[in-house]
Amino acid sequence: MNLKELKTLLKADIIFEGQGYSDDFEILNACGADLMSDVLAFSNEKTLLLTGLTNPQVVRTAEMVGIKIIVFVRGKDPQIETVALANQLDIFLYSTAKPLFEACGILYKYGIGPEEMNYIEPPNI
Amino acid sequence: MQKQQIMCKEIESFDFQSGGEASSNLKNILRKLGVNSDLVRKTSIVTYELEMNVVIHSLGGEITALISEEELEIRVDDVGPGIEDLDKAFTPGYSTASNEIREMGFGAGMGLVNVKRYADKLTIESSKENGTHVKVLIKLF
Ligand SMILES: Nc1ncnc2c1ncn2[C@@H]1O[C@H](COP(=O)(O)OP(=O)(O)OP(=O)(O)O)[C@@H](O)[C@H]1O
Numbered sequence: 001m002n003l004k005e006l007k008t009l010l011k012a013d014i015i016f017e018g019q020g021y022s023d024d025f026e027i028l029n030a031c032g033a034d035l036m037s038d039v040l041a042f043s044n045e046k047t048l049l050l051t052g053l054t055n056p057q058v059v060r061t062a063e064m065v066g067i068k069i070i071v072f073v074r075g076k077d078p079q080i081e082t083v084a085l086a087n088q089l090d091i092f093l094y095s096t097a098k099p100l101f102e103a104c105g106i107l108y109k110y111g112i113g114p115e116e117m118n119y120i121e122p123p124n125i
Numbered sequence: 126m127q128k129q130q131i132m133c134k135e136i137e138s139f140d141f142q143s144g145g146e147a148s149s150n151l152k153n154i155l156r157k158l159g160v161n162s163d164l165v166r167k168t169s170i171v172t173y174e175l176e177m178n179v180v181i182h183s184l185g186g187e188i189t190a191l192i193s194e195e196e197l198e199i200r201v202d203d204v205g206p207g208i209e210d211l212d213k214a215f216t217p218g219y220s221t222a223s224n225e226i227r228e229m230g231f232g233a234g235m236g237l238v239n240v241k242r243y244a245d246k247l248t249i250e251s252s253k254e255n256g257t258h259v260k261v262l263i264k265l266f
């Protein structure tokens with residue numbers, strides 16, 4: 001799936017598209033998370049993050065693991081500081097009205113598969 | 126083996142605006158030094174988790190990075206209040222973060238677990254009097 005197809009499928013609004021934008025930019029894999037530590041636990045480099053978080057730290061977190069594109073779900077608008085940081089780091093931002101589950105489901109259906117998160121032993125309860 | 130300091134940065138308590146800048150800085154330094162991207166990624170995750178712990182859970186501290194031919198050393202030192210029970214702190218899911226912090230996406234109680242996973246060697250000392258001192262080694266080969 002390329003970036004243009006992603007935008008069409010999610011009916012995404014553009015918040016920030018930086019240098020090097022290309023319709024053909026290939027989305028290799030994705031993750032959906034509302035917890036920073038979950039994003040940081042993925043074992044392989046991801047292209048895309050879908051999230052309900054909108055604060056600047058979500059862009060920082062993306063930077064740390066090499067994520068290039070963030071899609072905010074449920075029509076959320078990021079804070080000004082978030083957009084400013086994305087601008088500085090050249091991370092692209094989009095927003096979609098779809099909730100996280102549905103947005104992930106659409107991408108999954110159209111060919112973006114899962115990738116394993118490092119398995120963590122659940123605590124004994 | 127002689128280690129050379131490549132970064133030392135102060136981290137302020139509850140500064141969510143610049144929180145993460147030290148880790149970002151170190152990431153760029155390592156890239157420029159030509160460290161391989163998997164190791165840069167590992168290091169970034171470790172430093173960012175520890176840096177945000179200082180921002181969220183401590184009264185402030187600093188982060189220092191040293192490098193030699195063989196390894197990278199990350200030191201994260203804060204002035205307190207210390208971690209009461211280290212065993213608990215390393216338990217997946219354990220967190221004392223407030224609701225406000227959780228709404229920002231932190232407080233999953235997975236940070237130290239992530240750090241432990243990516244560190245080749247981890248030492249941590251913590252007390253109420255002296256704060257928390259974490260040392261992480263990452264092998265470069
Ligand atoms: N520098 C520190 N000073 C004081 N307490 C700390 C410090 N670092 C961690 N802790 C304590 O250890 C707990 C576990 O830390 P950990 O990083 O694993 O999870 P978290 O920060 O609560 O959530 P997450 O990292 O997943 O966002 C924290 O909730 C806090 O109680």
Ligand SMILES: [Mg+2]
Pocket residue numbers: 174177178232235236237
């Ligand atoms: Mg943490």
